[in-house]
Amino acid sequence: MVYLTRKCEFSASHYYHNPEFTEEENRRVFGKCANLNGHGHNYTLEVTVKGAVDPRTGFVVDLKELKEILNREVIDALDHRHLNKEVPEFAKQIPTTENLAIAIWNRLEKQLHIAKLHRVRVYELPDLFVDFYGEA
């Protein structure tokens, strides 16, 4: 089994707000992130796939295909977007880095027929990242 990781970047804005909370609760739980005017990040995404190395090509996965899927399913959908307003997963869900990693996993897993998805890692900042392994 070999693991291959591909990295890409996207920039997006968001805010954290639960309409079932009072304004005070939103401010207490989410702090500055609750500002409804939003703010943004440069996100770094690392997608790790796993599989046996194909003896004919020496590849775990065709990187061109992986890159195309990443561009289509993730970058085109998220880059330079407002996550709360433009990405359907976040119409009701709060676009935390946790939920973003899960949403990216779900988008990729449906489309990634060329290899098995192992991990989605999303950096919101260089000192903060979330890993999702598809665990329930």
Next chain:
Amino acid sequence: MKAHLTRRYIFSASHRLHRDELTEEQNRTVYGKCSNPYGHGHNYALEVTVSGQVDPATGMVCNLVELDEAVRREIVDRFDHVNLNILPEFAGEVPTTENLSAIVFEILQQSFTAAHLEKVRLEETAMNSFEYCST
């Protein structure tokens, strides 16, 4: 859904790797430059990984402010700008980064209970790092 969250922190400390029961030559053989008598220092980068179910109300594994406060209070305030050798945590123990990562893990496991502590990873320099997790 279960997710893993990792946060990175920086602290700086000095240490000397040396055991009194060894001769100077033996210390030099085992620890090399790290046994120089006056010690030396590092900028340590600590990565703390916690895991848990993502709370549907908040979208979070745990509140980051609470994690930051716990790590600052229990780890950074304790180990930043100190000489590790004189701390009670290292009485009778050599302050290698292996031992430091185990101590950091044990302290955080006791003091931060809002999520499951998966792992600590400690970079002593950009070239070497150590990971400790519960068995």
